[in-house]
Amino acid sequence: MENTRDRKRNTGHHKQFIGGTWRTGSTDEVLVDRNPFDGSTVAEFRCASIADVDEAYRSAQRARSEWDAVSPDDKRAVFERAASYVEDHTPEIVDIIIDELGGTRLKAQFEIGLVLGVLAEAGTFPLRMDVRTPPSSSPDRENRVYREPVGVVGVISPFNFPFFLGMKSVAPALAAGNGVVLKPHEDTPIAGGTLVAEVFEAAGLPAGLLNVVITEIPVIGDAFVEHPVPRAISFTGSSEVGRHVAEVAVRNLKKPVLELGGNSALIVLADADLDVAVNAAVFSRFTHQGQVCMSASRVLVHRDVFDEFASRYVAKAASLPVGDPRDPDTVLGPLINQRQADRLAEQVGRGIAEGAEVLLRGKVDGTLFHPTVLTGVTPEMSVMREELFGPVACLVPFDTEDEAVAIANDTPFGLSGAVHTSDLDKGVELARRLHTGMVHVNDSTIADEPNIPFGGEKQSGFGRVNGDWSLDAFTTVRWVSVNRGRAHFPY
Template identity: 75%
Template sequence: MNGTAKTPTTSPVAGSPRRHQFIAGEWRDGSMNKVLVDRNPYDGTTVAEFRIAGVDDIDDAYRAAARARLEWDQVNPYAKRTVFERAVRYVEEHEHAIVEIIVDELGGTRLKAMFEIGLVLNMLKEAATFPLRMEGRILPSPIDDKENRVYREPVGVVGVISPFNFPFFLSMKSVAPALGAGNGVVLKPHEDSPITGGTLIGEIFEAAGLPAGLLNVVVTEIPAIGDAFLEHPAPRVISFTGSSAVGRHVAEVAVRHFKKPLLELGGNSAMIVLADADIDLAVDAAAFSRFTHQGQICMSANRILVHRDVYEEFAAKFVAKAKSLQVGDPRDSETIVGPLINQRQTAALAALVEQGIAEGATVALRGEVNGNLFGPTVLTDVTTAMSVMQQEMFGPVACLIPFDTEDEAVDIANDTDFGLSGAVHTRGLEHGVEIAKRLHTGMVHINDTTIHDEPIVPFGGEKQSGFGRLNGDRSLDEFTTLKWISVHRGRRQFPY
């Protein structure tokens, strides 16, 4: 690498690379005859069309990543850092255009788009430190004249599969640290977010001067490639973000082929509001936790548990808050709740709400469903046995549940197969921490939302919410391996 950033072939507003595969440093069509149509979830217009990648394209991408990684190994760590600094500047300079892509492709509101871009910038800045953190250690030995050296090395090649909800960030969350740790990467974005979760990231790193082939983006569908992305011999780590059902399959295939699966999966997060909580703060935090990006966030608060002494006050204020949220065109800066990603998700959520009502839930607020728009909905009289309490509801539907004792609240919160995030609202901060320690979940926030991700704090879940941790040192650990090399400086004495 000569240290000079390449000239971007197009802006991220509109251009052919967004509609092509990015393999071995080239923008090209996929080898399959099938065309993937990327649609705007709000109005159904076509955002882009891609000829999808086939198994041969997957092979080309992985082989390119493996070759380019050897070149990347020879680049000075400070020069590697410069690539990430350029990537940061590129995102900052094209912020407005990226916002428009997020709005058009994902149905994300402008508020959501800015939130996601902020997360991406922080992740790029953190990944920029990784080349300078590939530290080794020298350890003592019980054997005279011997030293033990421990080297931190890249795993080699990483396969990344990203989801449709926060694809720009959730792709970058694995891609940037994996590159920063010295690996080659092949990224497969979700078919509903091929630009924001895929080709946009390829464009950013191409413009930043990343060696050709080190990052590859393949846009395809599982029926076209089967398990080829997982089974290819090149990747040593498969980083998957998505549903728990698919994550289980990814893990099974990866382990069968002696690859390390890194899984960030679904959630069914609980927010606990104690009797001494600041109710207005709790209502605002609950609304943000449930309705941000239409509830299509794995950390969203599906279950809001409120002490019976303040339940009626909280419920009245929460319903009023939900009713006040503007639903509609995400291009409108006043819109808070835009469309769900597709009709399949909309229909599934509507069916789940109907099932909850049939099981005995009461509708405190019923949002109108219009196309992929699903208005905020609030259910009360919900019990732990109901489907709406046990399944992840990936949409703007909240369940309110009263409780009488803290032990009861903890039991309800833990009565789920998931364990990603959570929140506790109380004026007694340390008491809130003690309750948080009892929750079987990877993350809990006191007097705040359930939705948080920071670049240096370990992020991950328990139970069916996945395994492994990302961010900061944890990402460095996940995308590297340790090698022990011992050096004997004298004449070793052997017993025979």
């Protein structure tokens, strides 16, 4: 297979994608894209300027007229070709995910599978831009309600699942008839940005409809969100940044679609299958080094089975291989950067200082953060209230179901959750008491299906995506009425 870094250079991966062309950013600022495992340079980008952002949005706006003229069947074919391109280039994409964000081979394959699901679902959208004809209170009036694209959508993607979470908004927005400008996270400009552009360029999307700008916030400030062209802003990332994005978007009368942080709880009742529960809890916490918004950082276990569960959980966590993500045996690769590793280490240290008991203290070697498990924690401790974006878990015993629900809900977040029990009806009843957007009975807290609503409550964001909910997020409706009689007016 060809060298990945050569392939990136040959396909223009180190440039902006604006107006259907690969070009250099117009600032002197250079963004260095580094491999989080060994610190090597993956690529360098000249940052996009505010003028580049403006040109990207204007291009997306202009290109919509050509896209509007494409038939639904031909639009669907673009997404089918995009999926084929991803399938044909899976080995190279796996290399990108490993090199740029430290994902393991297992994680890379998992992410690519999610992308294929999004593309398949998005391909149905052109045929779902329906017209409804609700009845009228006037006998002469015919009502028509048209579903139409919002116009242009701005998408800001994160660093943890950048290919998938970028595509999760980009593909549905395009399929619903919109132009799109994508700004990936500065740590993953390829997987979250230029790779997405490459896929759609190869699939035959009209030039200029999708644009990708690579830059840093100190260079452009709020220009990406404030720009007058986009009517919706889709952001995936931290709650802190998401709050600012929402404020700027609403102030400029744009629709914000937010998927933010999480602090999910996985509840294990006394009658649970402990083999399944332990495996689900470990998968829910340590997948992609715990850098998943749905991760179960709080594992609540009935006191009758707490000691046995904790022993098994710690043993399994301690056995997970940590190291080079290129090694197929590696389960935990590096965190995205040293800043994230330092922050997580500080959070663990603060939790211990507040009284948390250490069941497993993983060493920190640069960006490699080994599994860490705490117990003896209380709801007011920082490790229980903050999002721990890395391989750190808190095990908490409880005595009653009401207590478990109270602990699970005592968080500013509300993205995902899980309940483990042999009584499925009880599991569903308990799930419905949790103040979170998604709950899974006898499964992991990490789950996503392209046709099922995905989203959170409280500081985990608002709005839903996937399936009909993505269609709603990236479209608007227009009422057109036709009076088939002779209208009468009071004056």
